Amino acid sequence: MALSITEACVNCWACVDVCPNQAVYQDTPVFAIDADKCTECMGEFGEAQCAAICPIECAIVDELGIPLNPLGSLTGIPAEKLRAVGRGLNEQTEYA
Amino acid sequence: MDLPVLSNAAPAASVGGGCAAGGCGSAPDALAHLPEHIRARVQDHPCYSEEAHHYFARMHVAVAPACNIQCNYCNRKYDCANESRPGVVSELLTPDQAIKKALAVAASIPQMTVLGIAGPGDPLANPERVFETFRQLSEKAPDIKLCVSTNGLNLPKYADEIARHNIDHVTITINCLDPKIGAQIYPWIFWENRRIRGFDAAAILIEQQQKGLEMLTARGILVKVNSVLIPGVNDAHLKEVSKVVKAKGAFLHNVMPLIAEARHGTYYGIMEQRSPTAAELQTLQDECAGDMAMMRHCRQCRADAVGLLGEDRGAEFALDKLDALNIDYDSAMRRRKEVRTAIIEQLESKREAKARTAAGVNAVIQNAADGDATTPIMPMSTVKNALRPVLMAVATTGHNLINQHFGHAREFLVYEVSSAGARFIGHRKTDLYCGGSEQCGDELGGVPAETTLERTITALAGCEVVLCSKIGYEPWSRLEQAGIQPNGEHAMEDIETALCAVYGEMDASGKLAEKPASAAKAA
Numbered sequence: 001m002a003l004s005i006t007e008a009c010v011n012c013w014a015c016v017d018v019c020p021n022q023a024v025y026q027d028t029p030v031f032a033i034d035a036d037k038c039t040e041c042m043g044e045f046g047e048a049q050c051a052a053i054c055p056i057e058c059a060i061v062d063e064l065g066i067p068l069n070p071l072g073s074l075t076g077i078p079a080e081k082l083r084a085v086g087r088g089l090n091e092q093t094e095y096a
Numbered sequence: 097m098d099l100p101v102l103s104n105a106a107p108a109a110s111v112g113g114g115c116a117a118g119g120c121g122s123a124p125d126a127l128a129h130l131p132e133h134i135r136a137r138v139q140d141h142p143c144y145s146e147e148a149h150h151y152f153a154r155m156h157v158a159v160a161p162a163c164n165i166q167c168n169y170c171n172r173k174y175d176c177a178n179e180s181r182p183g184v185v186s187e188l189l190t191p192d193q194a195i196k197k198a199l200a201v202a203a204s205i206p207q208m209t210v211l212g213i214a215g216p217g218d219p220l221a222n223p224e225r226v227f228e229t230f231r232q233l234s235e236k237a238p239d240i241k242l243c244v245s246t247n248g249l250n251l252p253k254y255a256d257e258i259a260r261h262n263i264d265h266v267t268i269t270i271n272c273l274d275p276k277i278g279a280q281i282y283p284w285i286f287w288e289n290r291r292i293r294g295f296d297a298a299a300i301l302i303e304q305q306q307k308g309l310e311m312l313t314a315r316g317i318l319v320k321v322n323s324v325l326i327p328g329v330n331d332a333h334l335k336e337v338s339k340v341v342k343a344k345g346a347f348l349h350n351v352m353p354l355i356a357e358a359r360h361g362t363y364y365g366i367m368e369q370r371s372p373t374a375a376e377l378q379t380l381q382d383e384c385a386g387d388m389a390m391m392r393h394c395r396q397c398r399a400d401a402v403g404l405l406g407e408d409r410g411a412e413f414a415l416d417k418l419d420a421l422n423i424d425y426d427s428a429m430r431r432r433k434e435v436r437t438a439i440i441e442q443l444e445s446k447r448e449a450k451a452r453t454a455a456g457v458n459a460v461i462q463n464a465a466d467g468d469a470t471t472p473i474m475p476m477s478t479v480k481n482a483l484r485p486v487l488m489a490v491a492t493t494g495h496n497l498i499n500q501h502f503g504h505a506r507e508f509l510v511y512e513v514s515s516a517g518a519r520f521i522g523h524r525k526t527d528l529y530c531g532g533s534e535q536c537g538d539e540l541g542g543v544p545a546e547t548t549l550e551r552t553i554t555a556l557a558g559c560e561v562v563l564c565s566k567i568g569y570e571p572w573s574r575l576e577q578a579g580i581q582p583n584g585e586h587a588m589e590d591i592e593t594a595l596c597a598v599y600g601e602m603d604a605s606g607k608l609a610e611k612p613a614s615a616a617k618a619a
Contacts, residue, residue: 010172010173011161011188012161012162012163012172012216012217013161013162013217013222014161014162014163014164014217014221014286016162017162017221017222017224018286018289045289045290046289046290047289047290047291049289052286052289052290052291053162053164053286053291055163055166055172056172056173074166074283074284075166075168075283075363076168076283076363077363077366077367081366081367082366
């Protein structure tokens with residue numbers, strides 16, 4: 001049982017600092033989680049610490065690939081608004 | 097006509113027949129209001145004085161990527177080399193890299209007096225990286241001042257450590273005191289191992305900010321408060337913020353305009369929250385000024401800015417270029433000391449000269465107010481109280497002179513000129529913000545002149561005169577059409593003297609009795 005980090009990650013280090021198991025490590029192009037160390041914070045905290053501080057929607061997913069912070073859950077920007085802003089913003093997301 | 101430059105203390109309209117004691121003859125910035133012991137501590141800090149920023153340089157090192165809150169004006173994904181605004185950064189540094197870069201900059205730019213850590217996240221959410229950077233720098237370049245900006249959430253936890261590191265300036269961004277308002281600005285915070293949202297999040301953040309502010313001032317650390325003016329959200333509330341933070345010992349309040357554009361991908365940008373107009377910002381700063389020293393020249397720098405305010409030489413000191421530099425650190429520090437002493441002497445003598453002029457004018461005004469009709473020089477304030485104040489813009493590269501070509505100006509200093517003198521109220525940028533993909537890359541230099549001029553005219557809304565060293569025929573007529581009178585007759589003259597002269601000419605030609613030509617266009 002372990003979480004993992006998607007390419008939506010912006011490498012901000014926040015999860016590295018709060019992980020109680022030192023499971024997050026620097027990798028390219030984005031940070032990664034060592035599945036052997038990750039406990040999903042079960043028994044330690046009420047919520048997985050990386051997901052509780054991560055500012056990027058869909059950057060941390062469970063074993064089924066389901067994001068702990070789905071689209072719209074952190075910024076409050078409705079998905080249709082994001083689509084309306086269109087290509088420019090998508091490029092930024094990819095770039096980041 | 098030689099009138100003193102007024103301070104920011106009060107709008108000219110309330111000055112009446114003379115100047116408030118101590119308010120005259122001061123430098124055109126917030127420094128003049130500070131008690132002498134604080135002024136002495138910040139006089140070589142480029143961010144605190146419109147004048148000092150032309151002489152002293154600062155650098156920000158981006159060692160703090162993590163953040164513990166989300167603000168609706170911030171997008172954690174953003175990075176663009178063409179942007180100059182907070183939270184934007186191109187190259188993240190480790191503490192060792194930051195020290196290497198800082199020492200290289202301090203050796204190449206001897207005017208560098210300040211190293212700040214401002215992000216791109218929240219410095220106090222990155223305590224190990226931040227304090228390690230400060231520790232190493234105070235060991236290797238003890239002459240460089242340290243400062244840090246924070247959202248305040250972790251401030252109470254680290255107030256003692258900040259004091260230990262000899263950090264003498266801290267900036268806290270405080271946008272509200274009311275959690276109901278805070279809930280519209282901060283969607284969540286990370287606090288005690290949980291993500292907390294909405295009203296509860298704002299309440300905790302506000303409590304920690306206020307506690308942190310009190311702890312810092314109790315420890316003798318200078319605290320500046322930044323607030324982002326968000327129309328319809330906290331605009332009516334910021335006067336109260338100003339009052340409260342001043343009462344708790346903050347020495348300066350810096351109200352900055354919200355930057356929100358859809359292409360930045362922030363909540364406010366995408367939800368089309370508008371930014372304040374220059375006039376709204378000025379009105380609020382004036383309203384707050386009665387309660388506190390206000391800061392009017394903040395350039396809203398990037399989290400990795402290097403050099404003098406308004407310029408960014410960060411690219412010259414990118415990591416891959418540092419190894420090629422051969423630096424003698426000790427001689428660099430000696431040179432910094434010489435340069436700094438020379439600049440401070442120069443600024444001091446200018447300040448004294450101004451104080452002398454102001455004392456003379458004050459005496460004249462006092463005589464006139466006492467009914468001494470024989471006073472030979474009558475300041476206009478004593479004869480025509482009803483004259484309306486006029487906003488004037490100035491193109492300058494510094495040194496208090498009108499010395500820049502209109503077309504080269506990327507920002508204009510704006511003064512309110514009245515019968516009581518000229519009062520610096522802020523700066524207006526023309527094209528500092530990246531125009532998005534259509535202007536990026538190859539086409540960056542190819543923005544049509546038409547568009548740039550349009551933008552400049554919009555930026556100057558409310559100003560009736562723009563003074564510059566030179567100006568072309570085309571912009572001249574376009575400015576006139578927009579109700580802004582271009583003026584190139586005072587090239588290389590002292591700014592305040594020229595402004596007062598132009599005001600006198602406007603009075604003589606009856607323009608001050610009329611409504612401003614630009615009234616319809618003023619924002």
